[in-house]
Amino acid sequence: MKKINTAIVGVTGAVGQEFLKLIEERNFPFGELRMLASSRSAGKKINFMGKEYTVEETTENSFDGIDIALFAGGSASKIFAPAAVKAGAIVIDNSSAFRMDPEVPLVVPEVNPEAISKHKGIIANPNCSTIIMVMALKPLYEISKIRRIVVSTYQAVSGAGREGMDELKNQLDELATGKDVQAKILPVASLDKHYQIASNLLPQIDIFMDNLYTKEEMKMIDETKKIMDDREMKITATTVRVPVFRSHAESVNVEFENEISVEEARAALEKFPGVIVRDNPGEMIYPQPLETSGKDDVEVGRIRKDFSIEHGLNFWVCGDQIRKGAALNALQIAEYIAKH
Numbered sequence: 001m002k003k004i005n006t007a008i009v010g011v012t013g014a015v016g017q018e019f020l021k022l023i024e025e026r027n028f029p030f031g032e033l034r035m036l037a038s039s040r041s042a043g044k045k046i047n048f049m050g051k052e053y054t055v056e057e058t059t060e061n062s063f064d065g066i067d068i069a070l071f072a073g074g075s076a077s078k079i080f081a082p083a084a085v086k087a088g089a090i091v092i093d094n095s096s097a098f099r100m101d102p103e104v105p106l107v108v109p110e111v112n113p114e115a116i117s118k119h120k121g122i123i124a125n126p127n128c129s130t131i132i133m134v135m136a137l138k139p140l141y142e143i144s145k146i147r148r149i150v151v152s153t154y155q156a157v158s159g160a161g162r163e164g165m166d167e168l169k170n171q172l173d174e175l176a177t178g179k180d181v182q183a184k185i186l187p188v189a190s191l192d193k194h195y196q197i198a199s200n201l202l203p204q205i206d207i208f209m210d211n212l213y214t215k216e217e218m219k220m221i222d223e224t225k226k227i228m229d230d231r232e233m234k235i236t237a238t239t240v241r242v243p244v245f246r247s248h249a250e251s252v253n254v255e256f257e258n259e260i261s262v263e264e265a266r267a268a269l270e271k272f273p274g275v276i277v278r279d280n281p282g283e284m285i286y287p288q289p290l291e292t293s294g295k296d297d298v299e300v301g302r303i304r305k306d307f308s309i310e311h312g313l314n315f316w317v318c319g320d321q322i323r324k325g326a327a328l329n330a331l332q333i334a335e336y337i338a339k340h
């Protein structure tokens, strides 16, 4: 296979570090590897697969000779992705900057790989909560179209990056030692007001929109319709930050057009790549964020009839937000490009 000259933008963050782990684990066929970040991290040394790399500041000139640029997320995408495309690279972008652009494919490789080849330089990686939900929806949708989805999320602090995870750890330490709890990051780092997450729940992820939904809720709604290529599907969402370190969980209620039995749903989910059914109430077996942390697969359980409506199912899904919800999904897109 041809070696892929690869740049990672935001290499020092939580998603950037996961990119490195996955590149090694999955034997991604990289040629040159360029480690890029903001000026704050420039000059840092990173040891990777027996070689020392120096982190460089991302500039418009960072992408000469690069085949694939993996953007970990954040504001760098809007600023530098166009320059990367101009230099001839294919950008795989984990931020929300380009996801709803009709020219930009929004891809989960198990769900809509056919969209990848339509790119014009940028391919968007969906929001973490969207990816984890559509992994479970797709095999069910193949049995019956979906009328309406009601989803509530239980999102780990890793969604706020390394700083989010540090904040929960520090607050747990402060609680255990009787110190005053400091809140500096959550719910939204860039806003002035912050709340404690340890021993708490915050029903706000990202900023509020005019319609009283948060931006995270609207991402889930809009992105799911785009990925599943069904703009008629009705979706409503409530997204909540919980004091969990890494994996997201979601309670999903789906109304289908046609009847789907629990057995059919389970069989379809079991066959779907990247999904594991963990569902045995008799043995108290169900997905838990602690167990899916650091793992590739999305786990589904608590599959049962919603007997309050016709053709309804409830289920519970857990997935590692930094892996399948971010770096793994993006690297799978890169692998698809390398292969085709």
Ligand code: 3JM
Pocket: 073, 074, 075, 094, 095, 096, 097, 126, 127, 128, 159, 160, 219
């Ligand atoms: C997850 O710098 C930023 O505004 C990043 C905001 C952000 C996003 C986003 O909107 O790109 C933080 C955490 C996401 C996301 O995946 O949608």
